[in-house]
Amino acid sequence: MASPDTLPDRAQVDAALARVNDPEIKRPITDLGMVERVDIDDTGKVTAKVLLTVAGCPMKDTINRDVTTEVSKVPGVTGVQVELGVMSGEQRAALQDKLRDGHAQREIPFAQPGSLTKVYAIASGKGGVGKSSVTVNLAVAMAAAGQKVGIVDADIYGHSVPAMLGVADTRPTQVEDLIMPVPTASGVSVISIGMLKPRRDQVVAWRGPMLDRALVQMLADVYWGDLDVLLLDLPPGTGDMAISLGQHLPNAEVIVVTTPQEAAAEVAERAGTMASMMHQRVIGVVENMSYLPCPHCAAEGVEHRLEVFGSGGGPRVAQTLGSRFGYDVPLLGEIPLDTSLREGGDTGKPIVESDPTAPGALVLASIARGLGTRGRGLAGMQLGLSPTSKG
Ligand SMILES: Nc1ncnc2c1ncn2[C@@H]1O[C@H](COP(=O)(O)OP(=O)(O)O)[C@@H](O)[C@H]1O
Ligand SMILES: [Mg+2]
Numbered sequence: 001m002a003s004p005d006t007l008p009d010r011a012q013v014d015a016a017l018a019r020v021n022d023p024e025i026k027r028p029i030t031d032l033g034m035v036e037r038v039d040i041d042d043t044g045k046v047t048a049k050v051l052l053t054v055a056g057c058p059m060k061d062t063i064n065r066d067v068t069t070e071v072s073k074v075p076g077v078t079g080v081q082v083e084l085g086v087m088s089g090e091q092r093a094a095l096q097d098k099l100r101d102g103h104a105q106r107e108i109p110f111a112q113p114g115s116l117t118k119v120y121a122i123a124s125g126k127g128g129v130g131k132s133s134v135t136v137n138l139a140v141a142m143a144a145a146g147q148k149v150g151i152v153d154a155d156i157y158g159h160s161v162p163a164m165l166g167v168a169d170t171r172p173t174q175v176e177d178l179i180m181p182v183p184t185a186s187g188v189s190v191i192s193i194g195m196l197k198p199r200r201d202q203v204v205a206w207r208g209p210m211l212d213r214a215l216v217q218m219l220a221d222v223y224w225g226d227l228d229v230l231l232l233d234l235p236p237g238t239g240d241m242a243i244s245l246g247q248h249l250p251n252a253e254v255i256v257v258t259t260p261q262e263a264a265a266e267v268a269e270r271a272g273t274m275a276s277m278m279h280q281r282v283i284g285v286v287e288n289m290s291y292l293p294c295p296h297c298a299a300e301g302v303e304h305r306l307e308v309f310g311s312g313g314g315p316r317v318a319q320t321l322g323s324r325f326g327y328d329v330p331l332l333g334e335i336p337l338d339t340s341l342r343e344g345g346d347t348g349k350p351i352v353e354s355d356p357t358a359p360g361a362l363v364l365a366s367i368a369r370g371l372g373t374r375g376r377g378l379a380g381m382q383l384g385l386s387p388t389s390k391g
């Protein structure tokens, strides 16, 4: 039996609870009004009543586990009982106010002058070139390097990002009008335009004003918290979404993805030019599916690249855009064809994490490192740059 001098200290139990973050909001449950009651009985058993934001919250197992783990570490604790409840409408409204932090509704935090979040829009001329694969792997690599990363999947044709991150069937939790981004195993948070549809299999003909509303919703009505990096997976081409993005986030920097193929490169140049017309800076080109490392030669230790989709697309797009805009548009990397990259996408385990030494993963990780060293900075600094070379 526990004697009184070994009973857990209430302050230490509270401190333990403060180490538990809500998995979606990524802030301590104690700050969010989620801990309703804590009891310590005279045998050292702790009972904590934790209020979930909504009934049937998909994150309840995580919260339960994390509370138990943290409280168990406190000296004198002999057992932990977690009781789960649900916030009342009033409590949810208070939480929403807290998360909005006094800001007006429908404000896009990333477009504010003081925002430190780097925003990268991933664009391509056509579908199927690996835009989503690049987006997801860059995000996961940056998160692995300790950055807080969010993805907005704005591709109305594909919205494949959730599946590539293993959360295809997760619907976001909503606290009043505020939407929680879906957390993933790799630490990246995601919201997809596919999640805004009432049903996953529903076919929506996204057009101009509707598309604009959906984009604003994903940027302003989602609680992103304090992100280091936001990546946007854009629909291919030069359509309405590109225009909306240019209007709402002119400070977004654009990365163009292409394959080596002539036809892909041509449309990629148009997508890049569109971004520039919307006053966004194109910071580089990624060539994907660049070559297949010849397995026969590799077995003999010789590098031999099979140019399955031709060659030259990436360098050509970089060169053309650079001379068109009058500033340097670098080729950020050439990603080989890699079976494990495709498998990683299909199974929801991005290769930079699941198979980090795969040839494709190495290139993706190095591109992410390059972007990472650009660091956090004031958004909008490139805004209105005159077309001169940055040297
Ligand atoms: N470098 C690569 N090697 C092998 N498969 C790839 C590579 N890049 C993309 N893929 C696969 O090609 C398909 C299309 O890629 P995806 O990223 O969905 O393209 P997009 O978003 O441009 O439509 C996916 O099945 C993906 O796994
Ligand atoms: Mg895609």
Ligand SMILES: [Zn+2]
Binding pocket: 294, 295, 296, 297, 298, 304
């Ligand atoms: Zn060979």
